[in-house]
Amino acid sequence: MKTKVFDNLNDLNKDFSLWLKKILAEKEDLSIALSGGNTPRSLFKYLATNHADDIDWSKIKFFWSDERCVWPDNDDSNYKMAKENLFDLVPVSNKNIFRIRGENDPYKEARSYEDLLQNELEVINGTPQFDVVMLGMGEDGHTASIFPHEMNLWESSNMCVVATHPKTRQMRISLSGKTINAAKHVAFLVTGAPKAKKVKEIIEDNKNAQEKYPAAKVQPSSGSLTWFLDKYAGRELSKEK
Numbered sequence: 001m002k003t004k005v006f007d008n009l010n011d012l013n014k015d016f017s018l019w020l021k022k023i024l025a026e027k028e029d030l031s032i033a034l035s036g037g038n039t040p041r042s043l044f045k046y047l048a049t050n051h052a053d054d055i056d057w058s059k060i061k062f063f064w065s066d067e068r069c070v071w072p073d074n075d076d077s078n079y080k081m082a083k084e085n086l087f088d089l090v091p092v093s094n095k096n097i098f099r100i101r102g103e104n105d106p107y108k109e110a111r112s113y114e115d116l117l118q119n120e121l122e123v124i125n126g127t128p129q130f131d132v133v134m135l136g137m138g139e140d141g142h143t144a145s146i147f148p149h150e151m152n153l154w155e156s157s158n159m160c161v162v163a164t165h166p167k168t169r170q171m172r173i174s175l176s177g178k179t180i181n182a183a184k185h186v187a188f189l190v191t192g193a194p195k196a197k198k199v200k201e202i203i204e205d206n207k208n209a210q211e212k213y214p215a216a217k218v219q220p221s222s223g224s225l226t227w228f229l230d231k232y233a234g235r236e237l238s239k240e241k
C-alpha cells in the first residue's frame, strides 16, 4: 500500500493523472471503474483541461464502481457527472463507455452489469478484473456505494450489489468487495478534514477499522492500493507513515 499526501487538489490531480498515464503506457488498452462524488469531479475537470490531447482516450474503457438509481440526465447520476466533466471534453467514443443503467430495475440491472463485466473484462477465478478501480470515501467510511449499515454487501458472492443510502434511502448499484479487490490497481481519492480521523484509523489500525468501515476492506489481492490524499484528509496520519 502507498499513501500520498498533497498540498492541494491540483497537485493530487496532477499526480493521479501521471500515475494513470504510466499504467496506460504499459498496456494496449485499459479498463477503469470510475466513482462519483466531488473529488472525482475535480479530477475529471483536471484531466479534460490538461490531458485532452496527450492521453490516447481510445485505449480506455470506462465503467463505474457505483451508480445512483436515477435516470442518466438526473443531477445525481454519476454517469452524467463524468459525461459533463470529462467525456464531453475529450475524444472518447461512446462504444468505450459502459454505464450502469440507474433507470432500470436495480436488481435486474445489477445482474446485467455483471454479464457486461464478464463480457468486457478478463475473468480471473470467476471474477472480472479491472485494470484500475478508482474510489472515493465518504465521511462515514463508505466506499463505492457500500455503506457501514450494509457491510454484508461487501462480502457478497455477486459481482454487483444493490445498496441503499442510509439517509436518503436512495437505491444504488455498486461493485461488491470481491470485484473491487480483484482489480490490478485500486486508487482512493480522498480530500477534506472531516475524513481525516477515518483515514488514519483505516490506514494505521486497519484490522479494527475493517469491523466498521467498508473502505477499510479495500485490500486488492494484487497489493496495488494507493491513497491519494490532500493535506486535510491526511493531517491525522503519523509522521513516519
Ligand code: 6PG
Binding pocket: 035, 036, 037, 038, 039, 040, 066, 067, 068, 078, 135, 136, 137, 138, 139, 142, 143, 144, 145, 191
Ligand atoms: C458516490 C460514490 C461515493 C463517493 C464518496 C466520496 O457515488 O457517491 O462513488 O463512494 O466517492 O462518497 O465522495 P466525495 O469525493 O464527494 O467526498
